Amino acid sequence: MRSSELDYDLPAELVAQRPAERRDGSRLLVHDRRTGETRHRTFAELPDEVRGHLTVVNDTRVVPARLRLRRRTGGEVEVLLVESLGSGEWEALARPSRRLRTGERLRASDRESPDPSVELLEALGDGRWRVRVAGEPHGQLPLPPYIHEPPPDPERYQTVYADEPGSAAAPTAGLHFTPELLARLDHERITLHVGLDTFRPLTAETVEEHVIHGERYRVEPAAWRRIEAAGTVLAVGTTTTRVLETLVRGAPLEGRAELFITPGFEFRRVDALLTNFHLPRTTLLALVMAFAGVERTRELYALAIRERYRFYSFGDAMLLL
Template sequence: MHISELDYELPPELIAQHPVEPRDASRLLVCDRATQTHQHRHFYDLPEFLRPGDLLVANDTSVINARLHGRKPTGGQVEVLLLRKLDDVTWEALVGGRNVRQITFPAGEDGQQLSAEVVARSGEAAFVVRFSAPIEPHLDALGETPLPPYIREQLRDPARYQTVYARVAGSAAAPTAGLHFTPQLLERIQAMGVQIAFVTLHVGLDTFKPIEEETVEAHKIHTEWCELPPATAEAINDTRARGRRIIAVGTTSARVLESGSQTLAQASHSRLVQPFSGFTSLYITPGYKWKVVDALITNFHLPRSTLLAMIGAFMGMDFMRRTYARAIRERYRFYSFGDAMLIL
């Protein structure tokens, strides 16, 4: 598939620079694949489209203060953006500046002076950085929330770039479909007999990287660490056995769920997924045969992105193109702090 099929023109003013308040007051574009129709609602209307016995699966990752500021021995400033933890003191990271080898960071609240060494390259743009001590205990004091590059306004409350159920630290970016949930909305959903389960996927900044090859299939997908816990796997298998729907909250949750089905020999197992923990390189593009996800909650994604390819695979390319064109005409807000879609 040529990359131009994942392209669209977005007026810059539709890129949301701040979240709406309250969280569930964002708009919700409900997309019915069977009838190829749309409804214009709000996120707080979501329970109207859920049924008792459904299973909602969300990503409980938490965004870390991954943006750090340090200095080279010459005094020049260096920015480090943590991407992925490799061991207790070693991270894959983006490093701003030329010929950076040694970095010193400001003393933390405990007075400890941390330093780091750039020890190797990691792919085209990233580096392997080894710290003098584990950096995680110091991130609250030394780090900043790494907002996506298209958000240019300062975020007053960093908690608004976290889901209300975030609990497993490790992401460089938020699983944005989950940002629309409030504790009260989750309580309403559970009260109507919908079960909620969690997976974990630590989101990397490659999420925002456009596909640069001419064809979608030629792109090398980024790997992300994820976990599908035993209790969630059991809930998924039980839900499907009872003929109920599995609804993924976001593309990150969808990637974990479909990855959980990859390790099963479908012909010899009655289970839909099995628990696992590790890296996934699953690349979902149009033509993919979905095995787990029945419905999907998601935000509006960047053109020429792997996430948009996944949405095209789920709802069909023609319906997706018409949906995005309609969202633009109706002035929906796009990207991380934007409005949401429910694809049924």
């Protein structure tokens, strides 16, 4: 499949810059793959659409991982922590990276702390570094670049069930839930810590040439037993989908999800998918096309644009039954 087949044109004003006033006040585009019926609802009406499904959510929590630091020379450096490696070490992106050196210590921009904030341990190429962080990260939330201002309440870039710190980005399909709405659903939790590579645009000429980077996941045995035995499963988001389809193929309950889901994929455990509208040329859009069909996904995205749905992280949602 050519990567260009994942392109579409989106008016800039449809990129949501802030979340809806109420989480469950977002719009919900519902499509039934069996009947071909499409209907327009609000997210608060989700329980009426998924009766009988076991809803599975990703309870990862976004780390305040965007650190603004200074070199000893005074030059400013932005370090974005991408994945925890344990014992205070992280894989990170640093910019500007060209002049940084292994062993260098970067301090907080305010220069008030006598202790180094970040030590550069190893250059990994392409601006990536293995670093050691002194203490817990206390930076800014790593919002996507298409969001120009942070929300007044940083918790709006966290799900209400976020519990396990470790993500570099939010599992955005879950941002629409309220505690009250979640309580109306039969649900289970899994954990996958979202890395930035999930959102990285496809640069290869074909989708198959793209290399997807793994992300850490963990699922409790009791949760997997319920998911495995459920009659029908609703996966909240592409991250949840990748974990469930990884496990159903015999993977251990803790590891790295490296499954690249593209059109032609056979879904063995996910029966319905709740997802936001995604960027062109991304692995996320490829997964949605695998679930709904390439042409049908294009039709649904075109409909969403005509109906002025809001797109991307703070945008509206789509339910594929």
